[in-house]
Amino acid sequence: MNTKKRKTTLTIAGSDSSGGAGIQADIKTMQANGVYAMSAITALTAQNTTGVSGIFEVTPEFLGQQLDAVFTDIYPDAVKIGMVASAELVKMIAFKLKEYKAERIVVDPVMVSTSGSRLISEEAIQILKTELFPLASVLTPNIPEAEVLFGASIHSAEDMERAAQAISEEYHCAVLLKGGHQLNDANDLLYAEGKSRWFYGRRIDNPNTHGTGCTLSSAIASNLAKGYGLEEAVERAKEYISGALAAMLDLGAGSGPMDHGFDIGGKFTSQSDL
Ligand SMILES: Nc1ncnc2c1ncn2[C@@H]1O[C@H](COP(=O)(O)OP(=O)(O)OP(=O)(O)O)[C@@H](O)[C@H]1O
Ligand SMILES: Cc1ncc(CO)c(N)n1
Numbered sequence: 001m002n003t004k005k006r007k008t009t010l011t012i013a014g015s016d017s018s019g020g021a022g023i024q025a026d027i028k029t030m031q032a033n034g035v036y037a038m039s040a041i042t043a044l045t046a047q048n049t050t051g052v053s054g055i056f057e058v059t060p061e062f063l064g065q066q067l068d069a070v071f072t073d074i075y076p077d078a079v080k081i082g083m084v085a086s087a088e089l090v091k092m093i094a095f096k097l098k099e100y101k102a103e104r105i106v107v108d109p110v111m112v113s114t115s116g117s118r119l120i121s122e123e124a125i126q127i128l129k130t131e132l133f134p135l136a137s138v139l140t141p142n143i144p145e146a147e148v149l150f151g152a153s154i155h156s157a158e159d160m161e162r163a164a165q166a167i168s169e170e171y172h173c174a175v176l177l178k179g180g181h182q183l184n185d186a187n188d189l190l191y192a193e194g195k196s197r198w199f200y201g202r203r204i205d206n207p208n209t210h211g212t213g214c215t216l217s218s219a220i221a222s223n224l225a226k227g228y229g230l231e232e233a234v235e236r237a238k239e240y241i242s243g244a245l246a247a248m249l250d251l252g253a254g255s256g257p258m259d260h261g262f263d264i265g266g267k268f269t270s271q272s273d274l
Helices: 022-032 060-071 087-099 122-135 143-150 157-171 212-225 230-246
Strands: 008-016 036-048 051-057 078-081 105-107 174-177 188-192 195-199
Touching: 008 022, 008 060, 008 212, 022 036, 022 212, 036 060, 060 087, 078 212, 087 122, 105 122, 105 212, 122 157, 143 157, 143 174, 157 174, 157 188, 157 195, 188 230, 195 230, 212 230
Parallel strands: 008 036, 008 078, 078 105
Antiparallel strands: 036 051, 174 188, 188 195
């Protein structure tokens, strides 16, 4: 009998019925990056490329049950956290991650969907800061989220540097400030262990950007699970998202999903470089 092992990842996030963001984007990304994907769902959303029409949260107890089921059996090598709408759910996640001593935690502080719907309460943002950020290996805010955390607006590369450093120092974790909301380029800034590094991206002329944030954070978690250091994990994730956007999939009436099936030559799925 020939059996094999595989590196494992867990996404703790909301479901997107249209499959472009949330749990579905995370699982597609993890699969495409060669790791085994598991999920603990915080909420169901009724959502498509044009907007979010409903949110149905699970109870904190049921989220806890999902986390117990995963951690006591197939222990994840890395964890990605996405949409968590309420303070009680955030508290449950923090409690379980500490109980199970989870490592390699990527926190995407999802606040508003690509289509403009609010996905988190004000109270939950406060609890995220105090309970979950300190457990993170890296936080991945976009520019509007970083403005909320930094408390000032961000208009330039220098503003991004100041904000990433301030957030990193305040919450004692690395920060990847994503530049997808800039007009002319798609450069992301990593601030970790007292130094910053830019990851330059060519801006791809594709209006279908539903789930870019979920995809990037899941690709980073996959790479951390595979054993890459943070900088290399981000570099490879940036390459992955650029490829998924450049594949120019066009589905739905609004901002459509990316293409996770573009991995020509198995560069991302390969386990041989581990
Ligand atoms: N048009 C684009 N061309 C190239 N890269 C892009 C483009 N849009 C976003 N990205 C990249 O996608 C990643 C996600 O960034 P973005 O700022 O869009 O996240 P987000 O706003 O959290 O995503 P979401 O829309 O899912 O909430 C970053 O690496 C960013 O540079
Ligand atoms: C469920 C879910 N998580 C995250 C996002 C962010 O784009 C979204 N639109 N939906």
